[in-house]
Amino acid sequence: MEFKFTENTKTISEINKLLRSNSLMVDHSYQRRKIWSDADKIRLIETILLNYVVPSVYWWQSRIDPDTGESKTHIVDGQQRLTAISEFVTGNLKLNKNSLLDKDCREIYHNKYFSELSDEDKTKIWNYKISVIEIDKNAKEDDVINMFNRLNLTEYTLNSQEKRHAKRGLFHDFATELSENNFWQRIKIFSGADVKRMNDVTYCANIIILAKRGIVDQAKIDKPINEAYEKYKKDYPEIDDDKKLVEDAINNFIKIIDYMPQGNYNNFFNKKVQNYSLFSLIFYMIRRKEQWTDERKNFLKYFIDIYQNFKNENSESLELNDKQQELFDYFRKYKLASSEGVNKLANRTIRFNVLKDLIVNDEGNLIGDIELVNSLKLKISETDS
Numbered sequence: 458m459e460f461k462f463t464e465n466t467k468t469i470s471e472i473n474k475l476l477r478s479n480s481l482m483v484d485h486s487y488q489r490r491k492i493w494s495d496a497d498k499i500r501l502i503e504t505i506l507l508n509y510v511v512p513s514v515y516w517w518q519s520r521i522d523p524d525t526g527e528s529k530t531h532i533v534d535g536q537q538r539l540t541a542i543s544e545f546v547t548g549n550l551k552l553n554k555n556s557l558l559d560k561d562c563r564e565i566y567h568n569k570y571f572s573e574l575s576d577e578d579k580t581k582i583w584n585y586k587i588s589v590i591e592i593d594k595n596a597k598e599d600d601v602i603n604m605f606n607r608l609n610l611t612e613y614t615l616n617s618q619e620k621r622h623a624k625r626g627l628f629h630d631f632a633t634e635l636s637e638n639n640f641w642q643r644i645k646i647f648s649g650a651d652v653k654r655m656n657d658v659t660y661c662a663n664i665i666i667l668a669k670r671g672i673v674d675q676a677k678i679d680k681p682i683n684e685a686y687e688k689y690k691k692d693y694p695e696i697d698d699d700k701k702l703v704e705d706a707i708n709n710f711i712k713i714i715d716y717m718p719q720g721n722y723n724n725f726f727n728k729k730v731q732n733y734s735l736f737s738l739i740f741y742m743i744r745r746k747e748q749w750t751d752e753r754k755n756f757l758k759y760f761i762d763i764y765q766n767f768k769n770e771n772s773e774s775l776e777l778n779d780k781q782q783e784l785f786d787y788f789r790k791y792k793l794a795s796s797e798g799v800n801k802l803a804n805r806t807i808r809f810n811v812l813k814d815l816i817v818n819d820e821g822n823l824i825g826d827i828e829l830v831n832s833l834k835l836k837i838s839e840t841d842s
Contacts, residue, residue, distance in 0.1 A: 461593035464513075466586040469505075469542055473583075475530070476543055481516070482529050483536045498541035499556040505585050506566065506578065507559060511538060513588035517601050533592065533601055546571050546582065626690030628662070631700065635661040640707050644714070646727040660729060662686075667733070668702050668740055672809060674802035706739045709749055716754045725761045730799045734808040738816065741809070747817060752825070756816045759830045766837050767792055775836045784823045784833055787811050 467475075475481035504511055514535025521528040532539060544550040554567030571579065592601060636657040641647055647657040662682045666673060673681050689696075713735075714726060725731050735757075742749065767788045777785055791811040794804035815824040824830060 461596075463591045463593075465589055465591070467589050468583065469546070469585050469587065470583040472539060472587065473543060473546055476539065480530060481532065481539075483532050483540075493537045493541060495550065495553065496556040497537075498544065498550055499552050500558060501538060501541050502545050502550070502552060502582075503557055503559060503562050503566075505542070505582060506562060508581070508585070511587060513590050514539060515590050515592060517592040517596065518594040528594075531601075538587075548572055626686060627693040627696060628665070628685050628689035629658075631689075631693070631696060632658050632662040632665060635665065635703060638707065640711065643711075644723055644727045644732075646729065646732060663733065664706075664736055665699060665703060667736060668699060668706065671740070672737055672802065672805045674805075675800040676798065676802075702740070702743065705743055706736060709739050709743070710735065712749060713754055713757065716751070717758060721765060722758070722761055725765065730795050730808075734795075734805070734812060737805070737809045738812045741813065742817065753816055756819065756824045757812075759824050759827070760812070760815055763788055763830065763834055763837065764791065766834065768837070777833075777836065780823070780826070780829050781833050781836065784829060787815060787823070 472481065501511065512535070515533040517531045517533050519529050519531060541550070545552075548570050550570075552562075552566045552569050554563050557563045557567060566574070566578075571582070574582075641657065641661075647660070651657050651660075659682065662685065663675070666681050666685055669685075670681075675681055710726075714723070726735070739749075741747075763784075772782060772785050772789075775781075775785070788811075791808055794807040794811075798804050819825045
């Protein structure tokens with residue numbers, strides 16, 4: 458369609474009133490998560506105090522409700538600028554001295570909240586005008602979303618997940634819902650940066666794909682996710698079954714964590730490579746109706762105990778017997794498959810098979826032989842001392 462625009466200005470006072478009344482809103486269906494640091498926000502406020510120009514913001518008014526006459530105005534671009542301004546004028550942002558760039562600003566405004574500014578400076582901020590470009594309210598939502606993506610091509614580069622977020626759909630909603638599960642916070646698998654850039658949603662999308670399709674090759678990590686976003690955008694008939702399967706897997710994972718004694722086991726569970734590998738085993742066991750018996754939980758505990766101290770050293774120097782060498786070789790395969798090309802199908806499959814052989818099948822009664830396990834742990838630990 459041919460876009461039509463109206464360009465005007467709004468004072469910060471006017472914008473703040475719209476935000477407070479919820480007449481102006483961020484549409485999270487196509488806006489990315491907030492990624493500005495406090496330093497970024499402070500420098501925006503500094504720009505305003507210096508009376509310099511800030512970039513335009515883009516608004517789009519949704520259709521008017523014929524019964525109530527009410528409508529909402531969506532922030533298509535400029536979310537982080539307006540959020541930063543709102544935080545400052547409502548007393549939730551302090552002008553840290555180290556983040557101010559201008560020498561005079563550092564002397565006048567350092568460590569001040571909005572309430573601590575002079576009346577003159579407060580008035581200057583309230584009256585500061587921001588350029589607002591309003592998109593024709595008859596524009597289609599898909600066109601507005603495409604416009605948002607284009608606007609951000611020349612700003613803070615959108616990553617693949619942020620672009621997918623703009624397109625959304627049923628699969629995206631499932632992945633987003635899963636990313637908000639308390640399980641991830643409990644094991645502390647996602648950093649603040651992961652959450653800001655939506656890498657948590659990407660990882661959860663991978664877990665859903667693992668549940669649906671089993672282990673897939675993600676050397677090109679976006680390909681399977683993009684396919685799922687497209688395939689299950691509007692029609693996802695088995696979504697309830699998939700949600701139940703993932704929920705069962707998480708519950709199994711939690712039981713495993715609860716069984717482990719205090720120690721460094723969470724350092725294994727919160728590494729994405731190991732987390733994915735264990736989920737692959739859990740889904741396999743659910744499909745085969747295999748149970749996580751206490752014996753198998755102990756096998757996993759023994760596995761983690763050895764793996765946490767395992768190095769890829771030459772086994773000849775360890776003087777291992779045949780059984781120790783056989784168990785050692787499993788760990789060497791797993792370690793190598795966890796070190797490079799971790800998303801390749803071959804390495805994901807190697808890690809899964811090692812866990813399956815040792816924990817489910819216990820081939821050769823290796824990880825279940827506590828004397829063997831302790832002797833190998835001792836050999837490995839001796840090389841570190």
